Amino acid sequence: MKYGGTSVENAEKFLNSAKIAIETYNKGNEVVVIVSAMSGVTDMLLDAANKSLKGENISQIINELRSKHFEACKNIIDKELLSNTKKSIENLLLDLEKSLMGVHYLGELSLRSKDRIVSFGERLSSLILSKTIQSQGLSSEKIDAFSLIVTNNMFGEASVFFDKSYTKISDSISPLLKKDTIPVITGFIAKSIDGDITTLGRGGSDYTASIVGAGIDADEIWIMTDVDGIMTTNPKICSSAYTIPEMSYLEAMELAYFGAKVLHPRTIEPAISKNIPVRVKNSTSDSLGTLILKNTKKNHKVVKAISIIENASIIYVSGAGMIGVPGVAANVFKALGDNNINVYMISQGSSEANISFVVSEKDVEKSENALRKAFPTKDLVRDISHIKGVNIISVVGKGMQGAVGTAAGLFSAIAKDNINILMISQGSSEVSISFVVSKEDGHRAIRAIHKAYLE
Numbered sequence: 001m002k003y004g005g006t007s008v009e010n011a012e013k014f015l016n017s018a019k020i021a022i023e024t025y026n027k028g029n030e031v032v033v034i035v036s037a038m039s040g041v042t043d044m045l046l047d048a049a050n051k052s053l054k055g056e057n058i059s060q061i062i063n064e065l066r067s068k069h070f071e072a073c074k075n076i077i078d079k080e081l082l083s084n085t086k087k088s089i090e091n092l093l094l095d096l097e098k099s100l101m102g103v104h105y106l107g108e109l110s111l112r113s114k115d116r117i118v119s120f121g122e123r124l125s126s127l128i129l130s131k132t133i134q135s136q137g138l139s140s141e142k143i144d145a146f147s148l149i150v151t152n153n154m155f156g157e158a159s160v161f162f163d164k165s166y167t168k169i170s171d172s173i174s175p176l177l178k179k180d181t182i183p184v185i186t187g188f189i190a191k192s193i194d195g196d197i198t199t200l201g202r203g204g205s206d207y208t209a210s211i212v213g214a215g216i217d218a219d220e221i222w223i224m225t226d227v228d229g230i231m232t233t234n235p236k237i238c239s240s241a242y243t244i245p246e247m248s249y250l251e252a253m254e255l256a257y258f259g260a261k262v263l264h265p266r267t268i269e270p271a272i273s274k275n276i277p278v279r280v281k282n283s284t285s286d287s288l289g290t291l292i293l294k295n296t297k298k299n300h301k302v303v304k305a306i307s308i309i310e311n312a313s314i315i316y317v318s319g320a321g322m323i324g325v326p327g328v329a330a331n332v333f334k335a336l337g338d339n340n341i342n343v344y345m346i347s348q349g350s351s352e353a354n355i356s357f358v359v360s361e362k363d364v365e366k367s368e369n370a371l372r373k374a375f376p377t378k379d380l381v382r383d384i385s386h387i388k389g390v391n392i393i394s395v396v397g398k399g400m401q402g403a404v405g406t407a408a409g410l411f412s413a414i415a416k417d418n419i420n421i422l423m424i425s426q427g428s429s430e431v432s433i434s435f436v437v438s439k440e441d442g443h444r445a446i447r448a449i450h451k452a453y454l455e
């Protein structure tokens, strides 16, 4: 059971989350809890890190963190446990302050130090949640995921060594479950083989939950959040959006990758490897949420969900010299990869005289500079240009696989609304079709498709 930041944003929410865990346990289940930092805390820690780097005073942030976490303990932690809990919070803050001082004195903020600094968010929240469970009379233990999840040293978004991690997880968690203890594990953070603290990328607690779930061969992985599961589209864009009761692993992966923020994109992988269903649920309502599994029941809906990536740009690379020359595409994408630029979508004209791709708007200049460096003469690549301000709309649904006419239907639905398409791409799995429109048309396109396929 994983609780996100909003499910532990104050004392009331901590208590609510603890109670759901206990209720589930009392129904005869073994329960393992994973928890994110309190809402906003990861950003506060990053802010503190940047302030330290600039030599600014961080005592205000430390005080804010102290009062936020002290406030969260109020009335939910037993008197006998409270002073110890507060002492542990003070110790963690002291340790945090030392790390921030290090940044300040060295005048250097590496990704490694950043991971160390943000790790305190989850270390603090897991402590409070575990003490809250204990205060309800159950046995609980707070566990730092350092001792469970082993990664490489790609700080900021480390890769997990699964086999090593699964062994550690099962070795340390299974005995606790046998002792009727509810473990509360820090989400998001891990340790490298060299023993440095690493993180799994922003929103990484979802991923922790599925890694731990796979490690203990859980029956289900629950992602507890502040919405009623995964919705057909963003309800802020389309008011008739609704919760999807069931979807497949593949659909959920496509959706998470293309901008739907409910799940960390890598969450599904460990679940697939052990065939464990993932349920996305609201921690403050009784709705069943969305169940993600290998094979869904036959669903006649061709399209299941629509997502959007905003603030994107198309970059065009063209030149008659590119025609029939092997390796041009490889060099284009190598240049981007070497500069850590993430490419959302790619398309090549059949004449081979142009390649276009979509990146985040913030990466446009960096991409163009990288390409100019990679192709210094105009022999191969003549022009490099871009369009800023585009949206990628991604339409996901396993029912599109082998269904003739889906693309035609989609595009005629948006053509009726007079929306121009700038670029199209279909995943070879046929589980998604993505296309690019200008940002003025993005929301309208979503509403048109939702109306045609999901209402």
Ligand code: ASP
Binding pocket: 004, 005, 036, 037, 042, 043, 121, 187, 188, 201, 202, 203, 204, 205, 206
């Ligand atoms: N606390 C981390 C973040 O804000 C991880 C998470 O919430 O899943 O990104």
Ligand code: MG
Binding pocket: 004, 203, 206, 261, 262, 264
């Ligand atoms: Mg999240």
